[in-house]
Amino acid sequence: MISTADPVSAAPETTSTERHLLSVADLGRSGIAEVLDVAEAFAEVERRSMPKVPTLRGRVVATLFFEESTRTRLSFETAAKRLSADVLSLAVGTSSVKKGESLRDTIETVEAMGIDALIVRHRSSGACHQVARWARRAHVVNAGDGWHEHPSQALLDCFTLRQVWAERAGVPPASMGIDCFDGKRILIVGDIRHSRVARSQVLAYDALGASVSIAGPGSLLPPSLAGWPVTVEPDLDDALTRVDVVSLLRIQAERGSGAFVPSLREYTEHWGLTSRRASRLAPGAVVTHPGPMLRGVEVAGEVADLPSMLATRQVTNGVAVRMAILFLLLGAPGTDPRAARPVPEGVRVAVGSDRG
Amino acid sequence: MGADGGRRADVAITDGVVTAVAERLDVDPGTKILDAGGCVVSPGLVDLHAHLRQPGGEEAETVESAARAAALGGYTAIVAMPNTDPPIDSAAVVHEVLSLGRGAMADVAVAGAITVGRAGDQLAPMAEMADAGVRIFTDDGAGVQDGGLMRRALDYAGGLRARGQKVVLAQHCEDTLLAAGGVMHEGEWSSRLGLPGIPSAAEEAMVARDIALVRQTGVPVHFLHLSTAGAVELVRRAKSEGLAVTAEVAPHHLVLTDQAVAGYDPSYRVNPPLRTFADVLAVRAGVADGTIDAVATDHAPHSPEVKDVPFDMAPPGMLGLETALAVTLTALTRHRGSGSAPGGGEMPDAPGRLGGTGIVLDAGEGAVLDVGAVLALLTARPASIAGLGDCHGGPLVVGAVANICVVDPTATWTVDPTGLASLSRNTPYAGWTLTGRVRHTVLRGEPVVLDSEAQR
Numbered sequence: 087m088i089s090t091a092d093p094v095s096a097a098p099e100t101t102s103t104e105r106h107l108l109s110v111a112d113l114g115r116s117g118i119a120e121v122l123d124v125a126e127a128f129a130e131v132e133r134r135s136m137p138k139v140p141t142l143r144g145r146v147v148a149t150l151f152f153e154e155s156t157r158t159r160l161s162f163e164t165a166a167k168r169l170s171a172d173v174l175s176l177a178v179g180t181s182s183v184k185k186g187e188s189l190r191d192t193i194e195t196v197e198a199m200g201i202d203a204l205i206v207r208h209r210s211s212g213a214c215h216q217v218a219r220w221a222r223r224a225h226v227v228n229a230g231d232g233w234h235e236h237p238s239q240a241l242l243d244c245f246t247l248r249q250v251w252a253e254r255a256g257v258p259p260a261s262m263g264i265d266c267f268d269g270k271r272i273l274i275v276g277d278i279r280h281s282r283v284a285r286s287q288v289l290a291y292d293a294l295g296a297s298v299s300i301a302g303p304g305s306l307l308p309p310s311l312a313g314w315p316v317t318v319e320p321d322l323d324d325a326l327t328r329v330d331v332v333s334l335l336r337i338q339a340e341r342g343s344g345a346f347v348p349s350l351r352e353y354t355e356h357w358g359l360t361s362r363r364a365s366r367l368a369p370g371a372v373v374t375h376p377g378p379m380l381r382g383v384e385v386a387g388e389v390a391d392l393p394s395m396l397a398t399r400q401v402t403n404g405v406a407v408r409m410a411i412l413f414l415l416l417g418a419p420g421t422d423p424r425a426a427r428p429v430p431e432g433v434r435v436a437v438g439s440d441r442g
Numbered sequence: 443m444g445a446d447g448g449r450r451a452d453v454a455i456t457d458g459v460v461t462a463v464a465e466r467l468d469v470d471p472g473t474k475i476l477d478a479g480g481c482v483v484s485p486g487l488v489d490l491h492a493h494l495r496q497p498g499g500e501e502a503e504t505v506e507s508a509a510r511a512a513a514l515g516g517y518t519a520i521v522a523m524p525n526t527d528p529p530i531d532s533a534a535v536v537h538e539v540l541s542l543g544r545g546a547m548a549d550v551a552v553a554g555a556i557t558v559g560r561a562g563d564q565l566a567p568m569a570e571m572a573d574a575g576v577r578i579f580t581d582d583g584a585g586v587q588d589g590g591l592m593r594r595a596l597d598y599a600g601g602l603r604a605r606g607q608k609v610v611l612a613q614h615c616e617d618t619l620l621a622a623g624g625v626m627h628e629g630e631w632s633s634r635l636g637l638p639g640i641p642s643a644a645e646e647a648m649v650a651r652d653i654a655l656v657r658q659t660g661v662p663v664h665f666l667h668l669s670t671a672g673a674v675e676l677v678r679r680a681k682s683e684g685l686a687v688t689a690e691v692a693p694h695h696l697v698l699t700d701q702a703v704a705g706y707d708p709s710y711r712v713n714p715p716l717r718t719f720a721d722v723l724a725v726r727a728g729v730a731d732g733t734i735d736a737v738a739t740d741h742a743p744h745s746p747e748v749k750d751v752p753f754d755m756a757p758p759g760m761l762g763l764e765t766a767l768a769v770t771l772t773a774l775t776r777h778r779g780s781g782s783a784p785g786g787g788e789m790p791d792a793p794g795r796l797g798g799t800g801i802v803l804d805a806g807e808g809a810v811l812d813v814g815a816v817l818a819l820l821t822a823r824p825a826s827i828a829g830l831g832d833c834h835g836g837p838l839v840v841g842a843v844a845n846i847c848v849v850d851p852t853a854t855w856t857v858d859p860t861g862l863a864s865l866s867r868n869t870p871y872a873g874w875t876l877t878g879r880v881r882h883t884v885l886r887g888e889p890v891v892l893d894s895e896a897q898r
Contacts, residue, residue, distance in 0.1 A: 188747065188750075188751065189751060189752065190750055190751070208752065210752035210753065210754045210755055211635055211636040211637050211706070211752075211753070211754065212635065212636075212637070212706025212752060212753045212754070213706075213752040215705060215706040216706060216708075216750075216751070216752050216753070231636075232636050232637070232754070233636030233637070233638075234635060234636035234637075235636070280636075282636060285634075285636055308633035309628045309629065309632065309633050309639055309641070310628075310629045310630045310632070310633040311633065312629070312630035312633070313630055313634060314633070314634075
């Protein structure tokens with residue numbers, strides 16, 4: 087892309103098999119592998135003194151967050167800026183949404199300004215599917231829809247895990263390919279029922295060949311697990327001894343999940359990763375958490391500070407992974423993204439050229 | 443053709459009344475002749491369950507537009523549900539809706555609310571509404587949650603029945619605490635899609651409660667739009683016990699499953715929600731064995747502005763009047779022209795990948811009925827439940843009021859939302875090819891629909 091295509095005049099064509107990223111299922115195993123590999127290249131960019139490439143110069147990315155967020159929004163905006171895209175940020179609280187403008191009209195208005203990508207978070211499951219139906223040309227990225235999915239979170243979790251395993255093996259992460267997930271045992275703990283992170287993780291980990299299990303209070307498991315490639319671990323203490331990865335989920339009090347357990351204290355006692363419970367983990371097991379973390383509820387403070395807790399590293403990696411997502415959707419028109427290299431030799435790092 | 447079977451005959455109508463039925467009638471010159479070649483001449487259809495939206499929701503539908511849609515769908519009578527704004531919970535509003543229905547293209551009967559404002563707190567003036575002609579009472583849109591209040595309503599209705607007003611209470615069976623804000627059927631698909639679910643138990647708990655109340659009081663209950671296998675089985679047992687219960691099913695619960703929601707298209711949001719394939723088969727079996735008395739549309743127009751939003755923010759409801767007969771015939775009868783529905787095109791997201799579309803269109807997935815049996819579900823039986831049997835539902839014999847639907851049971855047509863007479867467009871059947879088409883509708887002797895075209 088980078089050498090021949092003119093990013094200003096190039097039409098925003100589909101570069102991957104899907105025009106949007108609404109679900110991890112849009113990617114499949116090969117698509118996930120592609121995101122992780124491209125993200126590795128961008129992680130290298132991030133380590134430079136001037137961590138910025140001109141890849142998406144002239145493209146406009148809008149973040150439309152109809153629900154609160156700190157890390158996801160900042161992460162997407164940072165990613166877009168490091169790709170030299172212009173970033174618009176709709177502050178819902180001060181926008182026409184407050185005047186009663188419908189979601190559809192808001193989307194069409196924003197898109198009419200020549201937006202190339204809409205990064206959408208909404209409290210309604212499936213809202214991004216609706217946005218994708220309305221969008222005429224923009225690519226839609228699901229940044230979290232209700233209880234449904236949070237694809238970029240699951241992808242950065244995969245990226246982080248591969249990175250850790252590569253470090254231990256003393257090899258570059260990309261050289262591990264995607265097979266490093268084969269047979270890995272991953273346990274997701276907590277409020278599965280209301281968790282968009284869990285739904286995306288299950289799809290991603292399963293696509294990569296990992297063996298996925300879930301644990302949590304019965305009232306916080308999905309009403310049906312038909313079609314879910316998971317097993318339920320009834321005994322958390324026992325399950326912890328047998329896994330490579332523990333994915334902790336936050337108790338989502340704002341979604342009413344507090345009423346699904348008798349008390350947070352009881353939750354912590356039976357389902358929290360306390361120090362006692364963390365000591366049962368197999369050597370080498372790691373813990374992920376999508377944040378924000380409620381210390382003392384789903385994870386004890388001292389466990390949160392252990393080296394095996396990857397939460398901070400997940401946040402760091404989020405930027406590179408989201409750069410990869412934006413690149414694969416918006417970049418390299420007409421080229422095979424599998425062959426494209428985001429930062430090929432000879433590309434000038436656009437020092438001082440960015441005004442966006 | 444009537445509920446008692448069919449034969450080949452001409453039907454003569456004079457001054458709004460059937461004056462002759464015979465194999466070959468001589469016609470006077472100047473007589474208007476409606477061609478019914480290849481068709482079934484049926485009593486006009488009767489809908490137990492239509493939301494006309496007037497007063498208060500005229501942007502979505504009016505009595506006039508709903509009656510036009512009804513006539514095009516073969517109906518000569520429709521029962522207006524009371525969840526309007528203001529609700530139909532007094533004789534004054536009953537009279538208003540009845541007067542709006544005068545001169546419409548179908549007879550409009552009115553259902554009154556059981557409780558004031560449909561709020562479930564206090565009995566509505568059922569006697570004054572019964573005096574105004576109401577025979578069905580319901581808080582439809584919601585069930586009467588308070589079992590004690592429902593029991594009092596039944597006792598009160600029993601008193602009206604004792605004085606000759608054959609009223610029936612009709613229940614929208616959904617325990618709101620169990621439904622708990624759900625927006626689709628609780629199960630495999632709600633769990634995958636991350637949408638809050640309405641468990642089958644929310645419907646079945648109230649069906650079971652009301653059956654117990656019928657046993658307690660002896661006053662009949664009609665169950666609206668049953669959707670679950672368990673509810674059908676409860677009604678089957680109640681009927682075998684001899685209890686005074688009747689039940690209806692909506693066409694969409696015969697042909698759509700919760701999997702249709704997989705693309706989050708709000709067209710598929712409806713209450714009760716689309717259930718599972720097993721429920722569809724159970725409901726069809728209930729229709730076949732007589733557990734279900736009637737097919738009723740639950741015609742629920744919504745304007746595009748309120749429906750074209752994220753799935754969980756859209757109001758529940760689907761259009762039904764213009765498609766009910768064809769959907770039911772396509773689903774339940776064997777026919778030469780098979781129905782079809784667009785597959786991945788309408789629902790491009792999960793279903794294509796996961797296989798299936800949530801559409802169960804063909805007969806042969808369980809129960810198969812003949813055309814006459816399907817028509818009985820849409821004519822004689824609902825007319826009887828609604829207390830409209832004097833003028834509607836057949837049989838087409840000399841002296842009967844000439845409310846007639848002429849239907850070609852083998853003609854196929856494709857549903858085009860923009861071509862519907864309803865003011866709204868929220869049909870789940872866009873692009874479906876259905877078998878069975880209304881050719882003519884005759885209302886009290888007046889051909890209001892001729893060759894599938896509205897005449898006024």
